[in-house]
Amino acid sequence: MSAAVTLTPPPEAALSLDIDAVTKSYGPTIALRGVSFDLRRGEVHALLGENGAGKSTLVKILSGIVKPDNGSVRLGGQRFAPHSLMAARAAGVSTAFQELSLLPNLTVATNLTLPKQRKGLLGLASRRLNEAYAAQLLAECDAADISPGALVSDLSLAEKQRVEIVRAVSHRPRLLILDEPTAALAEPEWLFRIVERLAASGTGVLYISHRLAEVRRLCRRGTVLRNGESIGTVDLANARDGDIFRMMVGRGAEEPADATATPVRRDAPLAVTLRDLRGPGVDGISLNLHRGEIVGVAALEGQGQRELFRMLGGAAPILSGDVAVEGKPVQFASPLQALRAGIGFVPEERKIEGIFLGLTTASNISLPILGRLLRFGLIDRTRERAEVGRAAALVDLAARYVGMRISALSGGNQQKALIARVLLSGARNLVLFDPTRGVDVGTKEVIYGVIRDFTAKGGSVLLYSTELSELVHLSDRCLALYRGRIVGEAAGAALTEERLVSLATGHGE
C-alpha cells in the first residue's frame, strides 16, 4: 500500500542552483546584503559563516518560507521563487531545519508523514501503514534504532535531529539543505554516509555548518557569508583554516596564545560558590567562581543551561542546593533579591524578560537603583541622569540614545543598555546568558570589552554563549553542561572549540 521509498532519484533529475545578488531585509534590519554563489549538479556545497551572517535567512528563502527582496535564484536553469514550503518541496528542494520542525506531541511516524498521512480503509489515516512506512524509511536511512511509534518528545536531541534529517531526505529532494545538521549529533558519521550516498546519486546538498573539519570532509567548495554578504566561494582543498576564518569574521583569527596567556585565577578569592544546585533541568551543579574570573558554559540546546542561569538570576526557583556569594550563603526568589545578593542577570529573551519597551533607555537603566536615587520619596532626576550617564559610558552607549524610548534602539544598543543596568546596580557578579545573540560585530566587541573590564576590576562572570568561538575567546575556563550536569571542563591550551564540542555532546572523557 505504502509507496516504496527510494532515496536515490534518477541522476537526470539532478539540478544546479544559481543564486545571484539576493537581498532581504526585515524592516530596518538588513539580513542579506547580496548573496551570490552557485551549486553544481550533485555537489555538496558548504555555506560557512558566523551566527547572524545570514545563513538562516538564505535557508528560509530557498525553502520557500520568505521571499527575497531582490536578486534571482535559479534551480536547474529555471527561475525558482517558491511561494511556500510545499512549493519548494514540489520543485525538489527539501530542508532539515536547525531549529528542528518536529511536533513533540506526535509520534515519529506521524511526523515523518506530515502533512499527508498514509491512508488505509475509507481513506482514513492508518497508524499501521504510517508506522510501516516510517520503519522502512528509517531503515533505509540507517536509523532503524528509532522506533516509529515513539513520541517525539520522548526522543533525545540527537534522535530528534536524525528524524528531522530523515524527513528531509524522505521527500526525495533534488536539492537537500542541511542547516547545522550535526549540532546535536553524537555520531556525525551517520549523516556523512547519507550525504555521500545522496551526492553519489546526483542530489545537490547545501551543507551549512561552522565546523570546518566536517565541511572539509564532505565538500570541495564552500561559500563564506559575512554580515549578509557572500564574501567568496573557496576551493576548500587549497584554503587554510585561518584564511577561511578570516573571511568569516573579517579579521585575523584570534591567536589562541591570547587565551592561554590568561592565568586561571584559582588562587583569587571565591566570588560565587554553588553547591549541588538542583531544580527542573538542573541536576546537581557545583562550581566555584573566583573574583576576576570569566567562566564559560558550553552546552547544546536544552541541556539545563537556561534553567541554571535563570536560577542564578532569581528568575527560576532553586529546589535544593546552596549558593554563596563571597563566602556568605544567600537565598533569593526573584531577580531583585538576586541583585541585592550581588548577582546581576542578563536574560536571554531581552524583549520579554529584560526591558520595558515603553520606557526610555534611561529609565530602563536606572530601574534597579531607583531606591538610591530617592530624595524625599521622589526620584532625583539630576542624580539619575548622572548615574545613567556614567553607566552608559561604560558600555559605550551613545548619549543621544539615553533619552530615547528603548524600543527605538537596535538590538545591540538595547543589549548595551541592559548590561549598563546590571553594572549600575553594583552587582559584583554577572550571569550573562548569550549576551551577544543577534547583535552586530561592533557591539560584540564592545560587550567583550565590558566583560573583560568588569573582571579586571575584580568582578566575576558566568557566561553562556551559543557561539563556541566566543567562549574560547573570552573564558578563563569553560564548563560543559550535558543533561543538567557539568560533564567536563576545559582551560588553557585545552580550551578549543573541538574540545568543547566533544564535551558538550557527552563524549568528554
Next chain:
Amino acid sequence: MNAPVSNAVTRSLLRRLLGNGTLIVAFIYALLFTIFASRQSDALSQTSITDLFNNAAPLALAAAGGSLVVLTRGFDLSVAGVVALSNVLMATQVGEGPQQALLGLAVVCTAGLLVGAVNGILVAYIRLQSIASTLATMIVTSGLALLVLDAPGGTVPDFVADTLTDSAAGIVPVAALILLAVVLIWLLLRRTDWGVALYAVGADETAAGLAGIRTRRVKFFAYCLAGVFYALSGYMLSALTATGNPNAGNSYLLLTFAAIAIGGTSFSGGRGGVVGAMLGAATLTLLQKVLFSAGVSSFYTGIFQGVVMILAVLVAATSDRFASGRRA
C-alpha cells in the same frame, strides 16, 4: 542505543495511559455515577438515564466544538452568542413538522458556520488574538439574538422538543444517539490529515508550518466546525427547554471551558480531544444532579463544579508530569 529506545516506547505507553485526560474524566464520571446510583433508587431507570443524556447533551455539544479550537491553542468565546442565537431562532422562526425541524437545523447550523467562519478569518488569516476576536463575535451574536427575540418567550415546535428528548424505539435516548454520532464523526476526523494537523498546529504552529501543514486553513476549519457544534448545542437546548431565551447562552460560556479542561484538553494546545470534553460536560451536569439528590442547595453547585475542575486539572497535570519522568 537500544535501551533508551525501548525506554522511550515504554514511556510513551505510560504517558498515553496516565496522561490521558479522557481516562481520568471517565473515572471521575464513573465515581459520581456510583454515588448518584447509591442515593437515587431509580437512577438506572429508563427515564432517569434519558434525562441524564438530555441534560448533558447541549453542554457536551458546546464543549465538543470548543475543544476543537482549544486544541489549536485558541479560545472561542462565541459559544455563548451562537447558542443563544440558535435558541431564539428555533423559538421564533420554525414551524411544526419534521420538514420544518430539518429546515431549522439547516438555518441554525448555517448561522453557526457563518459565525465560526468570521472567527476563523479573524484569528487564522488576519491573525488577531482569539479571545479578543471571539469576544467581539460573541457580543455581536448575543445582540442578534436580542433582535430576534428581545425577552424570554416563543415556543420551540413540539416536534423538535418531543423527538429529541425521547428515546428511539423506546430504549435508546435520542440525545445519546446524537452524542454517539458526534463521537464517531470525531473519531473519523481525527484520522484525517486535518485531524492530525489540528494537534500539530496546537503544539507548535511554526514547526507545523515547516512540516508542510497549511496552518491557517487548519485553524480556520476548526473555528468553522466549532461554530456548527455550538449551533447544534443551541438546537438541543431548544428541544430541552421548549422555549426561547436570548440569554440562554450566558451560563454556557464558562461551563464549556470548564468541561474542556475537566476532559483533559490542555489550554496550551495540542493535547486532549473532543471525547474528553464531552465527558467533562457530562460530569458537570451529573454533578448537579448528585448535589441535588444529596439535598445540597443549588447555590453550592458552582463551588463544587469549580472544585471538580481543579481536581481534574490537577490530576491531569501531575500524572502527566509523572509519566513524562522529567523530574525523576
